Amino acid sequence: MITFIQLIRNGENEMKTINGNICAPQGFLATGVYAGIRKNPKKLDLCVIYSQIPAVAAGVSTLNQAKAAPVILTQKHLKQGLLQAIVVNSGNANACTGKLGMQHAKQMAVTAAQELQIATNKVAVASTGVIGVNLPIEKITKGIRAAILKLSLNGDAAAQAILTTDTYEKSIAIEIQLAGKTVRIGGIAKGSGMIHPNMATMLGFITTDVAITQPALQHALSLINQITFNMITVDGDSSTNDMVIVLANGAAKNKKINCIEQADFQIFFDALLFVCTHLAKQIVKDGEGATKLIEVQVHGAITMRDAQLAARAVCRSPLVKTAIFGEDANWGRIASAVGASGATLDPDRLCIDLCGFQLLKYGKPLFFEEDCVLELLKQNSVSIKINLGIGAAHATAWGCDLTYDYVKINASYRS
Amino acid sequence: MITFIQLIRNGENEMKTINGNICAPQGFLATGVYAGIRKNPKKLDLCVIYSQIPAVAAGVSTLNQAKAAPVILTQKHLKQGLLQAIVVNSGNANACTGKLGMQHAKQMAVTAAQELQIATNKVAVASTGVIGVNLPIEKITKGIRAAILKLSLNGDAAAQAILTTDTYEKSIAIEIQLAGKTVRIGGIAKGSGMIHPNMATMLGFITTDVAITQPALQHALSLINQITFNMITVDGDSSTNDMVIVLANGAAKNKKINCIEQADFQIFFDALLFVCTHLAKQIVKDGEGATKLIEVQVHGAITMRDAQLAARAVCRSPLVKTAIFGEDANWGRIASAVGASGATLDPDRLCIDLCGFQLLKYGKPLFFEEDCVLELLKQNSVSIKINLGIGAAHATAWGCDLTYDYVKINASYRS
Numbered sequence: 001m002i003t004f005i006q007l008i009r010n011g012e013n014e015m016k017t018i019n020g021n022i023c024a025p026q027g028f029l030a031t032g033v034y035a036g037i038r039k040n041p042k043k044l045d046l047c048v049i050y051s052q053i054p055a056v057a058a059g060v061s062t063l064n065q066a067k068a069a070p071v072i073l074t075q076k077h078l079k080q081g082l083l084q085a086i087v088v089n090s091g092n093a094n095a096c097t098g099k100l101g102m103q104h105a106k107q108m109a110v111t112a113a114q115e116l117q118i119a120t121n122k123v124a125v126a127s128t129g130v131i132g133v134n135l136p137i138e139k140i141t142k143g144i145r146a147a148i149l150k151l152s153l154n155g156d157a158a159a160q161a162i163l164t165t166d167t168y169e170k171s172i173a174i175e176i177q178l179a180g181k182t183v184r185i186g187g188i189a190k191g192s193g194m195i196h197p198n199m200a201t202m203l204g205f206i207t208t209d210v211a212i213t214q215p216a217l218q219h220a221l222s223l224i225n226q227i228t229f230n231m232i233t234v235d236g237d238s239s240t241n242d243m244v245i246v247l248a249n250g251a252a253k254n255k256k257i258n259c260i261e262q263a264d265f266q267i268f269f270d271a272l273l274f275v276c277t278h279l280a281k282q283i284v285k286d287g288e289g290a291t292k293l294i295e296v297q298v299h300g301a302i303t304m305r306d307a308q309l310a311a312r313a314v315c316r317s318p319l320v321k322t323a324i325f326g327e328d329a330n331w332g333r334i335a336s337a338v339g340a341s342g343a344t345l346d347p348d349r350l351c352i353d354l355c356g357f358q359l360l361k362y363g364k365p366l367f368f369e370e371d372c373v374l375e376l377l378k379q380n381s382v383s384i385k386i387n388l389g390i391g392a393a394h395a396t397a398w399g400c401d402l403t404y405d406y407v408k409i410n411a412s413y414r415s
Numbered sequence: 416m417i418t419f420i421q422l423i424r425n426g427e428n429e430m431k432t433i434n435g436n437i438c439a440p441q442g443f444l445a446t447g448v449y450a451g452i453r454k455n456p457k458k459l460d461l462c463v464i465y466s467q468i469p470a471v472a473a474g475v476s477t478l479n480q481a482k483a484a485p486v487i488l489t490q491k492h493l494k495q496g497l498l499q500a501i502v503v504n505s506g507n508a509n510a511c512t513g514k515l516g517m518q519h520a521k522q523m524a525v526t527a528a529q530e531l532q533i534a535t536n537k538v539a540v541a542s543t544g545v546i547g548v549n550l551p552i553e554k555i556t557k558g559i560r561a562a563i564l565k566l567s568l569n570g571d572a573a574a575q576a577i578l579t580t581d582t583y584e585k586s587i588a589i590e591i592q593l594a595g596k597t598v599r600i601g602g603i604a605k606g607s608g609m610i611h612p613n614m615a616t617m618l619g620f621i622t623t624d625v626a627i628t629q630p631a632l633q634h635a636l637s638l639i640n641q642i643t644f645n646m647i648t649v650d651g652d653s654s655t656n657d658m659v660i661v662l663a664n665g666a667a668k669n670k671k672i673n674c675i676e677q678a679d680f681q682i683f684f685d686a687l688l689f690v691c692t693h694l695a696k697q698i699v700k701d702g703e704g705a706t707k708l709i710e711v712q713v714h715g716a717i718t719m720r721d722a723q724l725a726a727r728a729v730c731r732s733p734l735v736k737t738a739i740f741g742e743d744a745n746w747g748r749i750a751s752a753v754g755a756s757g758a759t760l761d762p763d764r765l766c767i768d769l770c771g772f773q774l775l776k777y778g779k780p781l782f783f784e785e786d787c788v789l790e791l792l793k794q795n796s797v798s799i800k801i802n803l804g805i806g807a808a809h810a811t812a813w814g815c816d817l818t819y820d821y822v823k824i825n826a827s828y829r830s
Contacts, residue, residue, distance in 0.1 A: 066754025066762050096750045096762070098779035131747020132780045240751045318733070319825055326826025332546020335511045336655045339481025347481050347511070364513040365547045404819050410734055411741025 004223055005304075007260075007269055015274045018184070021171035023155040025184040025209035026251035027052045031150045032161025035143025037091035037129070037136055044161035046143040048112065049086040049205055050151055054122060055247035057083035058218035060225045068095030068241040069105040070125040077109070077121045081214040083247055084122040086205055087112045087144055088162050090190070094127040094135050095240040104135040111141045115148040126203055128164055128190060128241055159188040162203055165409055166190050170282035176271045178264050181254040183210045187275045189244075191232075191283030202229060202283055204244035206275060210268055211250035212257040219260060220269050221246050228276035231308065231397040232284045233315045246272070284398045289405030292324055293381045296397045298343075300388040306343035307388075307395035313341030314384060315399030325401035327377040329370060331359040338386060349389030355382060362389070419638055420719075422675075422684055430689040433599070436570040436586035440599040440624035441666035442467045444566040447576025450558025452506035452544070452551060459576035461558040463527065464501040464620055465566055469537060470664035472498035473633035475640045476657065483510035483656040484520040485540040492524070492536045496629040498662055499537040501620055502527045502559055503577050505605070509542040509550050510655040519550040526556045530563040541618055543579055543605060543656055574603040577618055580824055581605050585697035591686045593679050596669040598625045602690045604659075606647075606698030617644060617698055619659035621690060625683055626665035627672040634675060635684050636661050643691035646723065646812040647699045648730045661687070699813045704820030707739055708796045711812045713758075715803040721758035722803075722810035728756030729799060730814030740816035742792040744785060746774040753801060764804030770797060777804070 022030050028051055035046040059078045061071050077083065087108050094101050109123040116123075127135070159169040173186040187206040221244065229244060250256070257264050285293045296314045301307035314320055317337040323330040331352050339345060352360040355376035357368050376382075382401075437445050443466055450461040474493045476486050492498065502523050509516050524538040531538075542550070574584040588601040602621040636659065644659060665671070672679050700708045711729045716722035729735055732752040738745040746767050754760060767775040770791035772783050791797075 064751060064754040065758075065760040066750050066765070093747070096747055096765075096775060096778065096780065098763070098777075100779075130745075131751055132775065133747075134780070240747075240754055318821075322822055322825035325822065328826065330545075332508070332511055332548075332655075335481050336479060336546055339479040339655055343480075345480040348513070350481070350511075360511060360547065363511065365511065365549070402822060404822050406733075407737055407740065407817060407819050407822060410737035411743065 007223060007266065008227060008273065015174045015176065015271060018173045018175050020173045020186060021155040021159055021188050022049055022186040022205060022207045023153040024173035024186040025207050027209060027249045028207045029151040029153065030155050030158035031147050031152055032157035033143055033147045033150060035089065036139040037089055044157060045089055045091045046140065046147055047088040047158040047161035048144065048147040048151060049158060049207065050116065051084050051247050051249045053249050053251065054082045054084045055249035056212060056214045056217055057081060057245060057247050058214065058221040059243055059245045060221060061243035062240060064240045066096060066240050068093055068127060069097060069101035070094055070127045071241055071243060073102070073105045073109065074124040074126065074243060077124055080121055082122060083124050084118045085112050085116055086124045086126065086245060088126040088203065089140055090162055090164050091129040092127060092133055092135050093129045093131045093241045096132040097134055100134055104137045107137055108140060108144065111144045112148065115145055124245055126243055128162065128203055131240060155186065155188065162188065162190045164190060165288055166286050168286060170279055170286070172275055172278045174271055174275060176267060178254040178267060181252050183252040183254055184208065185271055185275050187279050189279040189283055191286060202242050204229065204279055206244070206246040208246065208248045209250065209252040210248050210257065211252060211254050212248050212268065216257050216260060216265060217246060217248050220272055224273050224276050228273065228280040231312065231395065232280045233312060233397065233399045281398055284400045287400035288409045289403040290400030291380065291403055292401045294324055294384065294399045294401065295381065296384045296386065296399070297394065298386045298388065299394040300391055301393040302344050302391035304393040304395055307393045310338045310341045310343040310386060310388065311395045311397035313337045314386070315397045318402055321399065321402035324382050325403050327374060329354055329359065329373040329377065334384060334386070335360060343388065344390065345388060346390055351387040351389060353385040422638060422681065423642060423688065430589045430591070430686060433588045433590050435588045435601060436574055436603050437464055437601040437620060437622045438568040438570040439588035439601040440622050442624060442664045443622045444568065445570050445573035446562050446565045446567055447572035448558055448562045448565060450504065451554040452504055459572060460504055460506045461555065461562055462503040462573040462576035463559065463562040463566060464573060464622065465531065466499050466662050466664045468664050468666065469497045469499045470662035471627060471629045471632055472496060472660060472662050473629065473636040474658055474660045475636060477655060479655045481511060481655050483508055483542060484512060484516035485509055485542045486656060486658060488517070488520045488524065489539040489541065489658060492539055495536055497537060498539050499533045500527050500531055501539045501541065501660060503541040503618065504555055505577055505579050506544040507542060507548055507550050508544045508546045508656045511547040512549055515549055519552045522552055523555060523559065526559045527563065530560055539660055541658055543577065543618055546655060570601065570603065577603065577605045579605060580703055581701050583701060585694055585701070587690055587693045589686055589690060591682060593669040593682060596667050598667040598669055599623065600686055600690050602694050604694040604698055606701060617657050619644065619694055621659070621661040623661065623663045624666040625663050625672065626667060626669050627663050627683065631672050631675060631680060632661060632663050635687055639688050639691050643688065643695040646727065646810065647695045648727060648812065648814045696813055699815045702815035703824045704818040705815030706795065706818055707816045709739055709799065709814045709816065710796070711799045711801065712809065713801045713803065714809040715806055716808040717759050717806035719808040719810055722808045725753045725756045725758040725801060725803065726810045726812035728752045729801070730812045733817055736814065736817035739797050740818050742789060744769055744774065744788040744792065749799060749801070750775060758803065759805065760803060761805055766802040766804060768800040
């Protein structure tokens with residue numbers, strides 16, 4: 001039996017990226033339109049992704065107990081394992097909207113299914129935006145019809161239409177070879193606010209033409225999610241709405257992957273991991289108000305869970321985040337966040353590096369040239385390495401700094 | 416056997432407040448001096464509190480695994496149940512300072528013990544300020560000697576000397592009657608940054624002249640801590656350093672309280688609860704950069720733990736905190752924070768009131784006049800009431816808004 005640790009050992013491999021995103025794999029069409037949900041008509045707000053043949057589908061979604069209606073509906077549709085379309089609106093989350101919200105989510109699926117002439121349970125629905133406001137359902141159904149008429153290879157419009165306070169599109173496409181067959185994977189994502197572990201507090205839609213069974217695809221996504229989307233945090237708030245869906249339509253005609261022991265599974269797993277890592281990091285880089293990406297690596301933990309707890313706690317700490325924004329080598333806040341994380345810890349074994357400088361060694365502060373560290377803290381990516389010194393497990397988490405603009409964006413988001 | 420729930424039923428009782436703070440009870444002296452730890456000579460930075468007779472002592476301290484040296488030392492001294500002095504410095508936390516840090520903490524206790532001619536283990540030590548920098552121990556021992564020469568009824572100077580980024584002193588004194596004897600309780604506290612549940616992420620020093628056994632005093636403090644200091648949050652970071660200590664010297668000569676079934680225990684318990692609630696709320700009101708106090712009451716939870724989880728999650732959510740700062744009735748973020756809190760929840764039973772207006776009823780958004788709510792959101796205290804509608808347990812948490820000034824203070828704290 002191949003273990004999780006063995007599977008993820010290749011996580012750092014470089015991949016061949018190609019142009020495009022979700023329409024790069026064979027057999028996928030997409031588009032984004034302005035349906036009138038958002039105030040600004042320059043912001044696309046409705047996206048449709050379509051596979052010309054039914055695709056094996058895997059998904060992970062928020063653990064928030066106040067799940068939005070579209071999340072509940074999509075979880076239901078995912079159960080039969082095949083999807084052919086994904087409909088997404090931005091500008092309104094359709095969350096905390098009671099029974100009417102569920103009716104609206106269904107109406108979105110029904111409308112798309114009718115226009116595409118497919119079964120309603122082959123349509124996934126996702127929404128993102130303000131919570132607790134009823135959807136403008138007429139505008140949305142009209143938008144869905146308009147979008148479906150415009151379906152094309154235009155993945156960029158789809159990538160735009162799912163954004164909220166994001167400042168740029170997140171997308172990627174890569175190509176791998178599986179026993180002589182070319183397989184592609186493309187993905188788009190949105191993030192920005194409410195980004196925090198516990199699946200996935202963001203939206204991600206990934207398409208691939210690989211031939212794979214549903215259990216193998218779900219297995220790959222569930223594992224990868226734990227070390228990518230669940231390891232990013234912008235503000236520690238887990239959203240009501242978020243999900244990642246992978247559609248695999250088999251158009252690449254590779255020998256179908258059906259077992260995780262296969263060499264092809266490992267190759268595909270590495271590729272999907274690369275795509276998800278890329279999207280996850282893009283999301284935190286574009287965190288609300290963020291000026292810096294923070295990467296926190298924890299080594300020497302007793303268990304992987306401990307390593308993850310510590311890494312996420314540091315990424316989440318407002319005091320660490322503001323210190324990084326202020327370009328202040330205040331490593332004591334890092335030590336404090338690790339101490340409060342719940343991870344097993346021996347303070348006398350703890351080592352902390354900031355931007356490559358060792359500041360704490362076996363629990364003892366080291367002298368360091370503030371100016372040298374300061375120079376590196378000015379860069380737009382900051383590395384924190386923590387060694388707990390008591391085990392062999394490790395984990396990486398990504399976050400961003402906490403800035404005036406985060407407060408500004410969120411003090412006025414709804415208005 | 417009296418239960419916790421029965422004990423806390425009187426928590427809302429008003430008490431007779433009197434002038435002064437920790438020197439209001441008989442037999443206590445205190446002072447604060449400038450020892451040269453902080454840069455600004457106008458900021459007192461060293462405090463000594465002294466009981467003229469040995470006092471029964473109870474304490475609670477941080478659960479952060481990277482405990483500061485003074486916390487470890489004080490926990491040790493508390494074990495023998497009696498204290499006579501507390502020495503506190505601000506400006507430097509003596510945390511993550513290795514073996515030298517522990518030597519310094521001991522030196523603080525030894526110096527005070529020598530000057531006061533008491534046993535070293537009768538001295539508690541506390542520090543607060545920047546983490547990971549060695550204490551300027553010569554300045555501190557000199558400061559301790561100077562402070563002890565100046566011991567008086569000047570509790571205000573003591574209250575000032577424990578502050579860091581706090582903008583005002585937190586203190587209170589009250590008076591109760593126990594079978595014809597007048598008993599007083601006084602307290603001072605500091606807070607501001609790193610304020611979050613899990614004991615106690617702040618400093619609090621409480622004096623009383625009540626006669627009580629150590630187990631009864633510890634019992635009262637441990638219970639009260641759970642519903643006061645552990646229910647406040649400024650930024651979700653649990654500190655390395657924080658503690659609350661109560662000294663009870665028996666000078667009031669009431670019949671000694673030795674059992675929680677006694678009527679006198681309940682009266683004293685109510686009084687101590689009042690003092691701790693007052694100090695806890697003062698701390699969040701003065702949270703770094705805060706402009707508004709947020710009180711979150713959760714009712715209808717299945718267990719008290721669930722109620723506490725939900726109340727604290729709402730207080731801690733950066734998205735709720737920025738919305739309150741922006742005076743935006745964005746109740747969807749409250750629902751989302753409750754959903755992500757881990758408390759058992761039925762979204763269709765959830766009700767949310769903001770400033771007295773019901774905005775969500777049994778999971779359904781209600782129409783409300785934005786202008787009326789907006790008017791109330793402009794006040795410096797905001798009330799959020801959440802009913803989970805599935806049980807009988809309740810809890811209250813207190814927090815503050817997240818503002819530009821929080822970012823400003825923390826992006827430049829160390830420099």
